[in-house]
Amino acid sequence: MLADAEEAQDVAQETFARLCGAGLMGRDARQVIAWIYRTSTRLAVDLLRQREGRPAVDAGAVDGHRCDPGHEDALATRQLLGQYAKRLGAGDLELLIMQRLDGMSQPQIALVLGTSERTLRRRLWKLDQRLSRITTELHHGT
């Protein structure tokens, strides 16, 4: 996602630090996993959006742990992230990562974000529209 080992470690460490203080002991494991995904993704999005002036994500530098049909467009999505990090809001970037990079299903994303699937579908529809618009802008060099 970040294509930067040091930043990724920062996010992991910060997520763990927050987890230690989040008072989630005794909670359902699924809820805790959702909390970790939500927190770590938001921290990563923050870093992506702070990368103004830095090179975009180097897709070639990223090795996925597997090559599978569900993630075969992961590299393309990472490139998208690099290009769109400054053009999309944090919430849209979060959705983009979960849906297209992590390959999460809508019920999983809804669980992580603590929202209804109906609301999520609406947000995803809007995200698709924004992506189309940005793609057009990029093609026209605006």
Add this chain to the structure above:
Amino acid sequence: MEHEHPSFFELDELALAPEEVRQARLMGCASCLRYIAEQRRELPVPEWAQAAGRRTPRRRLRWLSVTLVGAVVASVAVVVMRPSGMGDIREKGVPSVSLYIKHDGEVRRWDGIGPVSAGDALMLEIDSTGYRAVSVESLSSPSAEPLYQGEVKGAGRVLVPQSFRVDDSPGPERLRVRLTGDAGIWTKEISLPKRGAR
């Protein structure tokens, strides 16, 4: 039948699921099973996590016992000794960190260049609007050592309620300050040359 890989989220859930559920879903996929095995591996809780909430002596930088009275005195000293017109390096609207050095009984603000000496006391002042927590790490050893972690109490410029003493080990003192909060993560690394060190 071709195995459709689950998302990482689902894999993390499966790591906690009963073995038969896991096997049925993963269908013997080697890469997924490898990922699950990695997730299930028990790791020791790192020192910095254990240190959260408690204070321990450090190898390179030792805690100073700063009592409440001492902290108040230091705060006053810092305010009195702050030179006017010496701005720290910062962008508008983002946090900043200032460093104060107590050397031979005198407190001065670090100019970003001058060396420190063994025995000097260091105190950090942060302008952390929008951030809730601060952590300070020493980067002088191969692995970052946590020195302080706590909430940011108060708005605007606040002193980190711990000071640190420079030891006589060679090499510069390198600190990393990390602020976290609703505004995200902000980090700043400070490298202080040490007098007499090569």
